[in-house]
Structure formats: C-alpha cells, structure tokens
Amino acid sequence: MVCSSSRGPDVKDDERSTTAPYYIETAGEVALFEQCHHRKLAVMLKGPTGCGKTRFVEYMAWRLKRTLVTISCHDDLSTADLVGRFLIGTDGTAWHDGPLTRAVREGAICYLDEVVEARQDTVVVLHPLSDHRRMLPIDKTGETVIAAPGFQLVVSYNPGYQRMLKDMKPSTRQRFVAFDFDFPPPEREAAIVAHEGGVDASVAHALVTLGNRLRQLRDRGLAEVPSTRLLIAAARLIGSGIAVQDACYAAIVSPLSDEPVLIGAMRDLVAASFI
Template structure:
C-alpha cells in the first residue's frame, strides 16, 4: 500500500470543469460530507481531487486501493524498532488528525472488511476507532473523505455494499465533451490544436469499439501520453500504436481494427 504525502498542491492542478462538480465538492467540504467519484479510468477523477485540494488549501493524502489493503494499512500498526515497539499511524489516521482530504482511489478494490473501517467517519459521528491503542479519534473539522471507482468494469465482479454507498454524496464523471477534451490534450500534452483534434476524434471512434469486446476504452490520460510522444518527434501512427492501442488490448482482431482507425485518422 502506498500513500502520497499530506501536502497541498503548490501549483494549481489543471482541471476543466464539466458541470457543477466544483460547487458540490466545496459545499460537501464545508458541511463535512463524504464524496464518491464514479467514472471510467482516466477521465479526470484524480486530477479533480488534486484541483479541489489546491482550491480549498487542504493537504491531500492519496491511497491506491488493492486486494491486499488491510484495515491496519489504513489506520496503523505496532512496529518493532531498535528502541522497542512503537505505534505507527496509517495514512487515514494522519488525514483525520491533520484535517486533510483523504482520497481512496479505486476503493472497490479494497476488501469489504477494510471498507467498513470508513463507516464511522462517514456519518454524524465522524470518528475513527483506534482499537489497538484504545483511542477514539475525532475527525478534524477540515477532514474530508473522498473515494473513487470505475463502475463500468468493477461492478461485474465487485461493488460497494448499499450500506457503504449511501454514506456518500456521489458525483458522476465521464469523458469530457470533444472541445473540452481537445483543450485538455492541448494543455497537458503540449501539442497543437490539429493534433489534439485528431486524437480526440480517434478516441471517439475507438470508444465505439466497447460494444465489440474492448474492456477499457481509451482515456483522456492515454490521449495526453500520445500527444506528448508526438510532440517529442515520434510519428503519429507510431505514437498511437505505443501509447494508445497497445495498452488497451492484446486481442489481435481488436488491435487490427484499432490500427486501421489510426491509419484513417493520420493519413
């Protein structure tokens, strides 16, 4: 389990709002409400949280969830050192004490017994029981819990229990409209309008292949990576094959179909 340090972003993370998500997040923070971000991989959920931490001037602790994430990984554990046993706080405990925004990325990947640890923090109690040291920690007024997940593919095998879902205000994310996505690719990919327009047009064509068995459609993140390669001097077709097509699938038929679309886009 890895967690980013609890420091507020020093420079404004670039983010293009698509609706009223900024206002809703601000009101949830002011009213101590937990937030759930739902949307496909690479559509801007993490960047949105980084932007809001900067906007609210709050430290941000990001935790990438996975199957082996335990409650102790979040809360803390006793460690044995040269001077004996000592208590080491986990990232969730630090966020609760410091009044940070704690962001659990892909929370559905964590075990259900781990997710249950979040429940007392997401209702009127706003407490974190530290059973191993006999302490009940009250959350700082500035503490906010944010979780995210991709309902598109995770719901097939995993999902949050209703008792967990109903503790959050939910914001639905999707890939931005074409012109906004072009603006994002231009800014983040350091590219020109023509290249960004071609990449976004290609992405829309590739996303239509989801009905043909493509498990994950190309994200805005992949478009930015492709744009950066093109800007560095890599030929457009080669950049698309390496940064856009190969990460999506190993299926020969799908890969061939996607490469045909690349060739049609960058003639």
C-alpha cells in the same frame, strides 16, 4: 512522498501546492464539492478510468487549501495498512499511524482511489468517518480519533469495470454524495490534451476524434476504452518527435488489448484518422 511495500498501501502525501493543478470544470462539480466539504459530507467519484477523477480531487485540495493524502487501493489492503500498526524499533515497540489516521488527525482530504479493490472488511473502517460521527476508532490502542476540522473522505471507482467483478455494498454507498464523471465533451477534451500533451490544437483534436471512434469499440469486446490519460500520453510522444501513428500504437492501441482482431480494428482507425 510515495511509499509502497508488500505490506502496505501505495500512499502519496501531497504538500499544499501553490500552483493550481490544470482542471476544466464540466458540470458544476466544483461548487458541489465545495459545499460537501463545508457541510462535512463524504464524496464518491464514479466514472471510467482516466476521465479526470484524480485530477479533480487534486484541484479541489488546492482550491480548498487542504493537504491531500492519496491511497491506491488493492486486494491486499488491510485495515492496519489504513489505520496503523505497532512496529518494533530500536527503542522497542511503538504505534505508527497509517495514512488514514494521519489524515483524520491533520484535517487533510483523504482520497481512496478505486476503493472497491480493497477488501470489504477493510472498507468497513470508513463507516464512522463517513457519517455524522466523523471519528476513527483504533481497536489496537483503544483510542478514538475525532476528525480534525477540514478532514474529508473521498473515494473513487469505475462502476463499468467493477460491475462484473466487485461492487460497493449499499450500506457503504449510501454514506457518500456521488459525483458522476465521464470523458469531457470533445472540445474540452481537446483543450486538455493540447495543454497536458504539449501539442497544437489540430493534433489534440485529431487524437480526441480517434479516441471517440475507439470508444465505440466497446460493443465489439473492448473491455476498457481509451481514456483521456492515454490520449495525453500519445500527445506527449508526438510532441517529443515520435511519428504520429507510432505514438498512437504505443500509447493507445497496445495498452488497450492483446486481441489480434481488436488490435487490427484499432490500427485501421488510427491509419484512417492520420492520413
């Protein structure tokens, strides 16, 4: 179920999937996450956009047999959006739990994507859940909800993007075990692109090679480098019959920049990669 409104967060409550989400382990992160879960430790995933952080959480929720509640954070995200609020209905005013409260009560994994996009006064509500107390005080009702067995708090953010805009307070950062994510090594990334994009190995390898060349343009002013997600999008277009260069322009080049000089440089790299 996906819920979104101008007053609340984008929330996704995932049922426990019987099929494993596709994920290739890179550096022992699966065992480390499992131990964090068993030891009731909150987890912070750091890494560039589209490098697999969300897929990793989905995979771990499946592996641990936990329901996953995903919240996409934004500037207008309030404490009430997370915890809950009183709403007027046909039978009068009643309290409605927010997604964070539901996850705490049910023992789900609660994943806050791009947590630093939320206001600092909102992030503070996570503090008693991310240490030994594992509880959520609800000021409006006077209730204190103790986290059910299996509850785990997971947050993610892109430190490269946020460094110039926002960052997480040290008092919040030190409540989490941090996992450093990056784009997979070329062979693994090619395997991911081939599987998720539905193309053969040669096309996937060429797309990953292009992606790595484009990532070197960061030093020339490219704010965001192409993610694995963009490479997969290009692969899916190619797999559907779209010409390779057209697919790369639409799925990779155009989303990355509106700057004519950068667009020209990226188009040249696409042309050189698919002669």
